[in-house]
Structure formats: C-alpha cells, structure tokens
Amino acid sequence: MAHAHKLEIFRGLVKFKSNTQKIWGVLIFLTIVTTIEVVLGIYKPEPLMAHFLGMKILNWIFIILTLVKAYYITWDFMHMRDEVKALRRMVVWTAVFLIIYLIFILLQEGGYIFEVYDKGFIKRDF
Amino acid sequence: MSTTVVNTGTEGKAWGGGNQPLNASYGKMMMWFFIVSDALTFSGFLAAYGFSRFKFIDAWPIADEVFTHVPFLHGQELPMIYVAFMTFVLIMSSVTMVLAVDAGHHLNKSKVTIYMFLTIIGGLIFVGSQAWEWATFIKGDYGAIQTKGGNILQFVDTDGRRVALRDFVVAGEHERVQQEQKNGIWFVSEGTLPTYTVEEVIHGLEAHDNILIRTQTLTEHGHKTVLSREESLKQIKLNGKAVVEGANLHVNEYGSPLFADFFFFITGFHGFHVFSGVVINIIIFFNVILGTYERRKNYEMVEKVGLYWHFVDLVWVFVFTFFYLV
Incomplete structure (x- = not known):
C-alpha cells in the first residue's frame, strides 16, 4: 500500500x-x-x-x-x-525534451516570418 | 506495490515477468505514458499558438481587453477575475480528487464517495464556466470593422476608452435579409447578418467628432495604435469592408481571426478533456458506490482516473498562462 x-x-x-x-x-x-x-x-x-x-x-x-x-x-x-526514479525520468525527461525542442523550432520560425513581413516585401497591412 | 490487482504467479521470477523495475502497476504506468503523449499533443497546440503569435507579434489582441466579463456583473471591466475563479475551481477539484485517492489508500469507502462527488461537481462548474466564456466571446461586445486585408478597426473615444458600435451607429432600413434554407435554394444558407452596414458605421463616425479608430498594431508600450480623426475617416472609407460583431472561426472583432481560432480549438480541446474526465469520474463514482473496489480491497482505479484528472488541471495551468496572462 x-x-x-x-x-x-x-x-x-x-x-x-x-x-x-x-x-x-x-x-x-x-x-x-x-x-x-x-x-x-x-x-x-x-x-x-x-x-x-x-x-x-x-x-x-x-x-x-x-x-x-x-x-x-x-x-x-x-x-x-x-514514484521510482526510472519512471519519473521516463515521463518527465521525454516530455520536457520534446516540448522544448518543439517550442524552440516553432517560435524561431514564427519570429522569422514576422521579420519577413516587417522588413521584407510582403505587405499585409491594408 | 501491494496495490497490484492481479497476481500472476510470476512474483520473484526476475526473468519471467515477476520483476517490476518501475514499481508501478501496468495500468498506472500506461496512464502515465498516455499522459505524456497527451501532453505532447497539447504542447503542439500551444506551440502553434506561440508560432502564430510570434508571427503577428506587433498586432496580437491583448487578452486583458478580450476577457473582461464576469457573470452577473454587467458592464464592468474585470479582466481575469472569472478565469482566475475557473482556475481555482479546477485546482480545488484536483485537491478533492487527491483526497479521494488518499481515502482509497485507507480503504475508506464513504470518504472516497464524498470526495469523488465533489470532484465531479468541480468539473461540472468548470465546464459550465467554459461554456459561458465561449458564449460571451462569440457574442462579442463592442463590434468592429474589418478591412480588405482582414485587419480589425475598433472604435475608441478621445480618452482611449472603447466605444461600442451601438453607441454611435444608427441602424437604417436594410433591404438585405438573411438567406435561410427555407426561402431560397434549400442547401444554401448563411450566418446572422451584422446589425449595421459599413456605410452606417461611416455615417455614425462622421457624425461623432469624439470617436477615433484604433488599429491592431501595438505601439512600443504595448497599447493599440489610435489614429487621428482624419486618418480614422480616411482608413474606414478606403479599407472598411465588413462589420464584425463577436467572433467565430472566420472573423473576430477582437483582432486577428487566428486568435479566435486558437481560443476555440485549444480551450475546446481542453474542455473536451474536462468533459470526458467528468464522465470517467462518474463511472468510477458509481463503481465506488456499488462497492466494486471495496470487494477488490483496492482503489487503484480511483488513482488512475485521478492521474488523468490532475493532468487536465495541469494543462489548464498552461492554457491559463499562455492565453490569459502572457
């Protein structure tokens, strides 16, 4: 128990x-x-x-x-x-690693696209 | 753990399946792995939200101006109060859940019953609040004009306070009526028409000297840009295309339509999790009453749904931060 x-x-x-x-x-x-x-x-x-x-x-x-x-x-x-250490790490490390990776990639890309709109030739503000 | 339900006769046989390196039963471990995969799904949604927000970082709606309503307190600007209440309800129901799990460890059937019941009530209050939040969001408050480029023009007075369309626009006679299935081609219909036309809004704006237009663009201080009087008239005449009241998946009076899309999708997906959590909790609740776990001398099922329920709470903590705070 x-x-x-x-x-x-x-x-x-x-x-x-x-x-x-x-x-x-x-x-x-x-x-x-x-x-x-x-x-x-x-x-x-x-x-x-x-x-x-x-x-x-x-x-x-x-x-x-x-x-x-x-x-x-x-x-x-x-x-x-x-819980035992192994279970804890299986759950937490996997999730944390993948989530950080995903967030980094998507936010980086989002920032880049903003720059393209902001400084580039694509206009959407009308 | 002695909480393992079934004895398979392999205990102590290290290579025959008797070894439990994680010291957790199969069901509990699988619930954890399901939670990991579900967490990845949610973080995919939230990261996509972050992506869109970074893409329109200088024009994203300010959540404080969007979610200002509290039930029964009409016309008051109370940002975040209601959603804080919802968060508290969900954390509270998490607490009653963990108390139910604890009572289960002590094989205390009556206590498990009470705490499961309270958990279900908390979940229902949360889902109900969510529905109210959606209804308010869909109905909208001030109304706005959408430009040809899909941007939103809102109206403020000279002090910067928001002005609703109904306060300065007079609705005239409209010849255009809503197309319904019954009075046209049977498979063609459309949504509700806005109360006003763009022309009426322009007339209203011309007639009121103290009303200005506010664009989506954020200034350095994080406020929305307010145009001058001449600019306002010029902008609306040149680019005004449609009147927007409220929000749906196509248009959104609060700003970028993406904001509404993500709001519906993420809180909807979370709300669906809460709903299914409530349903599972109800099933377990009846099992507790019927004495199923009492006979098993084991309340691990309560623990497993508890894990799911806490996970729903955990996700809400993140949704709360990224939708309402940041």
Missing part, C-alpha cells in the same frame, strides 16, 4: 505530518502562486515591462510561476514524488 508518501516539500523546508495535510499545504501554495499571477496580470507593474531575452520580464515571471505550479501538481497531486 502506498503509505510511503514523502511528506516534505521545498526540499525539506516544510514537513507535513500526514498526506492529507500535505495536500492542503500544496493547495495553499498553489493558491498563493495563482493569486500572485492574477495580481501581477491586473496591475502590470511598470518596472516589469522591460524586455529581457526577447520577452517582457513579467512574461518570464508568469512562465516560471506556471512551471512551479506544474511541478507541484505533478509531484504532489500526481504523486510523482513517490
């Missing part, structure tokens, strides 16, 4: 007494993260609108917070934390 839950999050910073307690703890954490996202999305603080690596800092923050949320959903709600 899967009573062998690992009951620590944040690398042992927060420890829980039972699995149920851990679930509520993770819920609180996810709610806080979502709230931060929504507040940032509504107010859009001016300092975060600067560009960094081709995107607004704010957008980078959103993406990182999303990945944080995804990590805790997978690790604690889907119990990836309790």
